[in-house]
Amino acid sequence: MSRKTKLTAFVMAFALVAGGLAMADQVTVNWWHIGTAANDKAMLQKFADDYVKANPNVKIEITVLENEAFKSKLTTVMQGGNPPDLFQSWGGGVLAQYAQAGLLKDITKDVKGTAFGKSMASGVWQVYSYNGKVYGAPHDMGGITFWYNKELLAKVGYKTFPTTWDDFLKLVKKLKAAGITPIALGGGDKWPAMHMWSYIALRLGGGQLFEDTFSGKNAKGFENPTFIKAGQMLADLAALKPFQDGFLGATYNDEAALMGNGEAAMELMGQWAPNVEKDNSSDKTGLGAKLSTAPFPAIKGGKGKITEVIGGGNGYAVGKNAPQAAVDFLKYLDNKKNNTTWAQVSSIIPTVKGAEVGLTDPNAKMVKAIVDKCTFFQLYLDQFLSPAAGGTVNDAVQNILAGTATPAQAMAAIQKAFVAK
């Protein structure tokens, strides 16, 4: 080997090593979110762009997926043991299952006792924790409420939303008589209907019933007569035919379109409802000032108060292989400034203390007021329970509505899945 070739070899080796070092500095964060609405997508893209500008060594690869598509795709990568670095999560039982299987990164040290941790209430961290360890962070935490079209309600003489179940049923009958679809329901996606049954159960049994059921103190579990009665009351409501034609095959987007186009009077939905209604309406403007929201009515003789809330929110979980940059980016996403912007742009109910100043939308402010005043908070049942049990709850409610199972049979199915864990 001549001296010249030795030198060349040396230079090349050096270049390789140096290149390798430069490469090592470069980290990629894979981020999966479900903000498909135009305003969400643009805002989240900007958050990422701004972060990358300040941290040029980080590359953020964004995958935007529609809600249902996201669930299927995530399942596949999870079963393959290869989670994205940051991904949409509703916390609860699904998050617990991933944490249990070691698929998530424990970020407790970044949360407990830190400024990041203190920026949110401890209750919201609970939703993204399992066995005392934190695996993700929420940016949005709200409640399921009735969203209604003020104009359509006024047509049948209702200026405010009923606060009792009896009055609610009266309203439904009046709307029906006036030729207006009382309730839009995406029954094919199941979970929108599930919220209706779980709210009736919460109003009948109160938060205590739910707590006793999960702790095992309520020995009959979901076969407790109160849960069965809730199923019967839902069946009685369905007998009034309050939902649009073909609701059992309808998707949540169909539900939002009916509301956004002013063709149905109300829907029972989370804080994102106005945004999705707008996005699914034919003129992309939604109901605007005609839209309002109210808590699920109280039921006479029930143990639950109107201030008890079923809700939840949105956040991102951290995958097991995520680089520290992913956690830093998560902190950046959930800083006060961004959380405020988020509240402004897509009417989330911000989790960061002080970010509520961003809430300009009167509807979002109303949801925030309902959540702030709540005396009991239950995470959505299908997210709180394991995927198998949560899925069975969704099926059971659909079977009640389709008349393919009696309330007692439906509750027996839930209990069986719940006990099987």
Add this chain to the structure above:
Amino acid sequence: MAKRSIPGGLASRARFPTLVVFLAPALIVFTALVIIPVFEAAIFSFYKWNGLGPMVDFRGLGNYLELIQDAIFHKGLLHNFIIVIVSLIIELPLAMALALIVSDRKFKGAVFFRTFFFLPYMLSEVITGVLWQFIYHPQYGLVKTLFEALLPGVHPPALMGSPDTVLWAIMIVIIWKYFGLHMTIYIAGLQDIPQEQIEAATIDGASKGQIFRRIILPGMRNAVQLSIFFSIIGSFQVFDIVWAMGKGGPANGGETIVTYLYTTGFVRFNVGYGSTIAVGLFFICLLFSFFYERVIAREAT
């Protein structure tokens, strides 16, 4: 496989490297992606397992006992059989009738209609499902518009919104999508029948029905057999269209074995039991293949 002597000049020793080179890639891929997963699924099917982490909860035959009593599995199986039977008694005769029409030399628009009828088959399953979702949409769909135009005052049925009608709504889509394929198989079959035979029979005074029964149908035996085979296997595997149209719902009204398998394994994280369903389907298909070999294929020879 029985050993065969190789005709021609190549000795078997010279052929061995060729065999290795040409067979190995296919064999490796097939083993890795089909054979191994089949055995893995068989192992999973004895466990209660959510697909994440190690399998620890051995259930023995528990999953299989559950499968035998599972009402939704029975429903899915029944739906699959309905799809098979409707395919055989409606779709295939329809395809045959159309094939006879468009093969008629006197028929001027034959080429246009051949292409036209084949078009649905060229669409992807998911696109077909989404397309028909729009057609059936109870508020904004074509069916509703047609009802309003043709039968004012009659309330259009929300076919996808009832567990009693959803399967038939899906059935229409399946027939619409696949009859073109079967028609094309029959057209190919018809071309094998010597025109002279038909002409001779016509001269001898045979009626059209007699010609069909005595000449055309026997001459198309292979084509019919092939189309029956495709139809049955396709019916058992049907998934994409059903999933895109309503995920097997509402209330399991459109559930097939494969949608139930998918929901169990990939939506509910019940990979163990999902595998049990898959093994069940495997045996049903195996049973059918056996039956097909014994009855349909043997009859032909």
